[in-house]
Amino acid sequence: xxxxxxxxxxxxxxxxxxxxxxxxxxxxxxxxxxxxxxxxxxxxxxxxxxxxxxxxxxxxxxxxxxxxxxxxxxxxxxxxxxxxxxxxxxxxxxxxxxxxxxxxxxxxxxxxxxxxxxxxxxxxxxxxxxxxxxxxxxxxxxxxxxxxxxx
Numbered sequence: 497x498x499x500x501x502x503x504x505x506x507x508x509x510x511x512x513x514x515x516x517x518x519x520x521x522x523x524x525x526x527x528x529x530x531x532x533x534x535x536x537x538x539x540x541x542x543x544x545x546x547x548x549x550x551x552x553x554x555x556x557x558x559x560x561x562x563x564x565x566x567x568x569x570x571x572x573x574x575x576x577x578x579x580x581x582x583x584x585x586x587x588x589x590x591x592x593x594x595x596x597x598x599x600x601x602x603x604x605x606x607x608x609x610x611x612x613x614x615x616x617x618x619x620x621x622x623x624x625x626x627x628x629x630x631x632x633x634x635x636x637x638x639x640x641x642x643x644x645x646x647x
Contacts, residue, residue: 500638501631513541514626518556518633526563543599546607551599553626553633557586560637582640589636594629602629 504521508514515537523533537556543549561582567575587597596602603621606612616622 501634504630504634505627508627508630509623513537514552514630514633515540515556515559516552517630518553518637519559521634522560522563522637526560528563542607546613548598548600548606548608550597551590551602551629551633553629554587554590554597557590557633557637558583561586561640564641586633586636586640589639590629590632593632593636 500521504517507517507520512520512534516534519528519533519537520530523530528536537552537559539545540555540559541552543551544555561579565575565582566579591597594602600606603616603625605616605621607616
């Protein structure tokens with residue numbers, strides 16, 4: 497049986513970005529189809545459109561937290577606070593494990609430039625590093641959402 501983390505990494509190998517992989521790994525269990533998950537998370541790869549910000553695997557995890565535990569009504573401050581707490585904890589764990597949360601720091605490259613993107617591809621960073629970040633984000637989510645019947 498393929499683990500959720502392995503399935504997410506395999507999707508990355510097929511061309512999906514890190515955020516898409518993490519969101520897709522949980523989408524079905526959270527009532528979202530794979531096509532919608534891919535579309536929603538499209539702009540979050542490479543630290544938000546290759547800008548080097550927060551790692552896509554982590555932003556994908558934030559989307560999962562929102563779907564699993566987020567607000568269902570605008571006035572639901574309790575759910576918002578609970579989701580924010582989980583987001584901060586996911587971020588903390590990811591930082592602790594990987595030393596950073598920003599894509600540019602994790603890869604040591606600026607994906608927003610043609611040279612940086614070419615270097616990342618030439619050095620095979622997406623397979624050698626990003627797959628690990630995807631698996632870490634999935635593992636962190638599984639731990640944080642343990643017992644959630646939908647995740």
